[in-house]
Amino acid sequence: MNIDWVWLQNQLGRDKVSFNESVRSTHAQDESYHSPHLPDAVVFAESLSDICHTMEFARQYSIPIVAFGAGSSLEGHVIPIKGGISLDLTRMNRILEVRPDDFLVCVEPGVTRQALNDYLRPFGLFFPVDPGADATIGGMAATNASGTTTVRYGGMKNNVQALEVVLANGQIIHTNSLAAKSSSGYHLTELFVGSEGTLGIFSKIWLRIYGIPEQNMAAAAEFSSVQSAVKTVCSLIGTGVLLTRCELVSQQYLEIINRQLGTAYTETPTLFLEFSGTSSSILADVKLAETIALEEGCLKFTAVRIEEERRKLWTARHNAAYALMRSYPGLSHMSTDVCVPISKLPEAISLAEEWIRRLQIRGGILGHVGDGNFHVSLMVNPNDKEDLQHAQELSHHLVDFALSVGGTCTGEHGVGLGKRAYQKAEHGTALEVMREIKRLLDPLDILNPGKLVDD
Amino acid sequence: MNIDWVWLQNQLGRDKVSFNESVRSTHAQDESYHSPHLPDAVVFAESLSDICHTMEFARQYSIPIVAFGAGSSLEGHVIPIKGGISLDLTRMNRILEVRPDDFLVCVEPGVTRQALNDYLRPFGLFFPVDPGADATIGGMAATNASGTTTVRYGGMKNNVQALEVVLANGQIIHTNSLAAKSSSGYHLTELFVGSEGTLGIFSKIWLRIYGIPEQNMAAAAEFSSVQSAVKTVCSLIGTGVLLTRCELVSQQYLEIINRQLGTAYTETPTLFLEFSGTSSSILADVKLAETIALEEGCLKFTAVRIEEERRKLWTARHNAAYALMRSYPGLSHMSTDVCVPISKLPEAISLAEEWIRRLQIRGGILGHVGDGNFHVSLMVNPNDKEDLQHAQELSHHLVDFALSVGGTCTGEHGVGLGKRAYQKAEHGTALEVMREIKRLLDPLDILNPGKLVDD
Structure with a gap:
């Protein structure tokens, strides 16, 4: 035809x-x-x-x-x-409605997270989910994106309140209500969040938003090894310190950040932490965190008290991957994304470090370690077969380990093309249920075919 | 055959x-x-x-x-x-595995929430979701139950990590991994949580668990009207006070509680609040809450400092519905369960009070008001047509209002038989998608037929 x-x-x-x-x-x-x-x-x-x-x-x-x-x-x-x-x-980038009293905002899918936060700031509100890129809310919902604040606020699955979705058959559905909780009907919102455009197209998205905390304080905790940094994180979570952010930046990454962004961080494995709340509660939390970190072998714990310094720290963290890309012009970016139960994180990162050394990988480790999620960001030449093979070998080892300890091949980037091969190993018989749902909602296979459940 | x-x-x-x-x-x-x-x-x-x-x-x-x-x-x-x-x-009531470092526990569906918490206590851990009854974890997952701590910890949907499910076709599937977050595959866990036994039978449930807070403090805030109590809650949430519990008990209910449980609460609309954390952060929160409550017209704010008093207060709240039932032997219990965006809560409760008066309802209002969810608990004679009709009339008015403001007919009790009639009005075209999923997973309609999506 x-x-x-x-x-x-x-x-x-x-x-x-x-x-x-x-x-x-x-x-x-x-x-x-x-x-x-x-x-x-x-x-x-x-x-x-x-x-x-x-x-x-x-x-x-x-x-x-x-x-x-x-x-x-x-x-x-x-x-x-x-x-x-x-x-x-x-072009569908309008913010349709903000309801400050209900902590909800309704957006079109093309609104970016930074545009949304610029809009919300005068209301004293913000949307916390922050992947590295200034992604669109539609894309973030479609991949179940998360980021540095997920340890406190959750990712997209926890923060998409309701969706308007256009289905393959042309029907328009509305998932969930605007109530804070509901036991009515099946939970379709969560089914569509993370479906990567394979089940429907989002045309409207209601998001949960939050009051901007009275005060934030950041801290940089330097360690001699990634291991002791990660152990510190496990202890912090165990004692119930309320962390808003908890990021690991590896030595290789700090070298790249310093070189590309002109910063002067000590080039050693470092935890970037953030605490939010009232001034008195924050000070108590920072003090407790410092004590725990020093007990676990922290070399230097620097609380960042000035707002501008705090912003600088997080800008550096957010731009880390881009700094890496700029360091290797002409090469392509690849990122592993395993997420494991937190107790298995030290072992997972050890394994990553060992393979980075063994395969002479260009890149470093960045981790949302409070969630058990970390990335090996690496620069590959997709035309160099051996280079690509090394990168994929590293990824295989990490995914194999993650699945063997009950983790996942992707904590926040999604499946797309790159993680399809692991779906059977990760989901087993549940993958067939996913495929049946895909066939049910998209019998002609027109919605982003060849992705996620397709191998 | x-x-x-x-x-x-x-x-x-x-x-x-x-x-x-x-x-x-x-x-x-x-x-x-x-x-x-x-x-x-x-x-x-x-x-x-x-x-x-x-x-x-x-x-x-x-x-x-x-x-x-x-x-x-x-x-x-x-x-x-x-x-x-x-x-x-x-009889499937074994606790199969607890992983304190990962804040996870694996249970069979027949474990009750109190048995689970008795088991977790020596680990310094607890499972927060607390419907009134000592329900089984399987039942709580099936109805997406929640309770008094949902304002802080979320309900079952937020706290079921992974499921083993036996499908109608005999297949056994495992949903989700044990990682704190994942963007791998469709989110089947949330699809099954709240499905009320219509999509599969849960045989194993992984739950998220939490460290028992260092300290808890409760408070009772008395008001002259439900309205000013609810307004206080809206203000508290707006200012970001970290509430662990936030319950409204109406005057009628306090009369019943005092009579049945021998307590001596002032018989006026009262907020039961709970604050958790470190001793310094709690004191600051309680102080702030008291200031806000008094500004909104609170008559008396009593912080409960002694642990035994605190337990007594929550025992009274948890046994409220049972106290009501004992007050009317021979009658049956019915409970409305609407949940609305929090800004609409004062209006919803006004409406409820008006219809309680007008229809001379036996019962009162109990509310998880921090979530916008409240119950009119009422005692009906199911053999008295007029009595039942009055109760249902009240329920209709409340559901109609909830749906008109973007709320839901059921915040935590689920659909079962009683809320089927509202599914079309609440979900519109999405109900057909739910029905298709039901037919896909249970083509013979053997799993709890006649419930939830069936009308």
Whole structure:
């Protein structure tokens, strides 16, 4: 059947459907090492009705429809590996409603997390989930993104209150209510969060938001080894210190950060911590954290009291991966993402360090260690077979270990293309249930085909 | 087809399959006003294999299989309205594994919440979700139960880490990993939590557990009206005071509690609050809470400093519904359970009070007001048509209001039989997706038929 693109252009308006080579090529890739693949067309949706028309069109011709936001995914999620339509949602970037008294905000999927927080600041509110990139909320919901504040606030699954979703069959559904809790019906919101565009397209997202804490204080705790840093984290959590952030930055990473960002951190494994609350409770927490850290062998514990210094510290942490990328121009970025029960974290990081040394990996370890999640960020030459093989070997070893101790192959980046091979090993017979749900909701396999449950 | 019960008795052992009239009749009802219905047989499962054999048997003869725990459901969930098998899981009451360093525990479905907490106490750990009844963990997971600590720790959906589930087709699946977060595959755990035995039978449950706080302090704040009590709660949450519990007890309820439990609470709308943490942070929180409460018109704010007094206060709150039941012997208990966005709570409670007066309802208001959830507990004579009609009228008005402001018909009790009629109004087109998932996972409709998505 000839695809009648003119019909779609007439429905949406000519400027919303692009066949331009450079537009298609920016929609052919994400920020990962995965090979690009061009979509046949890029559709810029500006409304629910645009999404519905595009879905109708994709269904009619059985062509893929792949949602696209900031393009910052790390496992090839947005690459239209089977062509079809890249559905760009960045023009749907309105903040539709904020309800300060209910701690809720309703956004379109193309709103980015920084734009949202800029908007919320005058209300004394913020949205905590912070992946490294300034991703769109739609993309963050689709991958169940999380970040440095997850140890305190949870990731997207915990912070998406409700969704408006356009299904493959054209139906528009609304999941969950706006009540803080509910035992009514099946929990569809959580089913769609993390479904990576394979079950439906999000057209509206209600998020939980929070009061900006009265005060924040950061601290940098330096260690002679990653092991003692991680042990400190286990102790901190055990004693119930309320951590808002708890990040490990490896020595290699601090070298890169200092070089690229002009900072002067001691180049040794360091925990970046954050405490939030009232001034009196924070001081007590920082003091307790310092005592525990020193007991576990911390070399130096520096509480950062000045707000500007605190911001600098977190800017450095957030830009770490980008600093790494800039250090190796021409190479592609790859990141492991295992997450393990916290007691297994020291062993997992030991293993990572051993393989980094053995395979002479370019990169370092960054960890949301309070959640048992860490990344080996590495720069690979995708055209160099041996290089890529080494990187994948490292990833295999880490995933194998994580699964052997009840962990997961991906704590926050998602499956996309890169983690499909581990789904059977991780989920066993539950994978078949996932595939049945996929077939139920998308019988023509038009929604981001070839990803997540597809191998 | 003649049902060959002997086959099942041979598989499981004769003592596990009962046709005894009194055994069947204790499995014919729950703690609600819904009419009992006898199962054809009661099966006492003692192992995964017992569940599997029973499922195979039910599938073979297309007969219903209805999971049964403590029998404390409030909407008829466990009533086998179409006969078949009541699958009693209370003999599966082993605590299989506790991992203090990972803050996880693995239990069989028949473990009760109090038995679990007795077991965890020596580890310095506890499981926070506390519905009024000493329910089984399996039942609590199946209804997405919550309770007085949900404002701080979340309900079952937030605290079930992973599940082993026996599906209608006989497959055993394991949902989620033991990692604190994951973006791997679809989130099946949340789909099964709250599914009320309609999608599968839980055979093993991993729960998140927490360190027992260093210190707890309770407070009773008395008000002249429910309205000013609720406004206080909204202010407390707005300012970010960390509440571990935040319960409203109405004047009618305090009269009943005093009479039945021999306590001497002032008979006026009262907030029961709890604060947890380190001694210094608690004192600051209590002080702030008192200031806010007095600003909002609190008549008397009494911090309860002695541990025994604190326990007494929460025992009174937890036994409130039972005290009500004992006050009206011979009558049945019914409870509304709407949950609304917190800003709508004063209006919702006003409406409830107005209809309680107008319809001369026996009972009172109890609320997990920090979550926007409250109950009108009422005693009805199910054989008195007018009495039942009044109760249902009250419930209708409250649900209508809740849905009109984006709330839910049930915050924590679940749908069962009593809230089926509201599912279409609440979920709209999403209900069809729920029904399709039900048909996918249970094509023969043997799992708790006639409940939740069935109308």
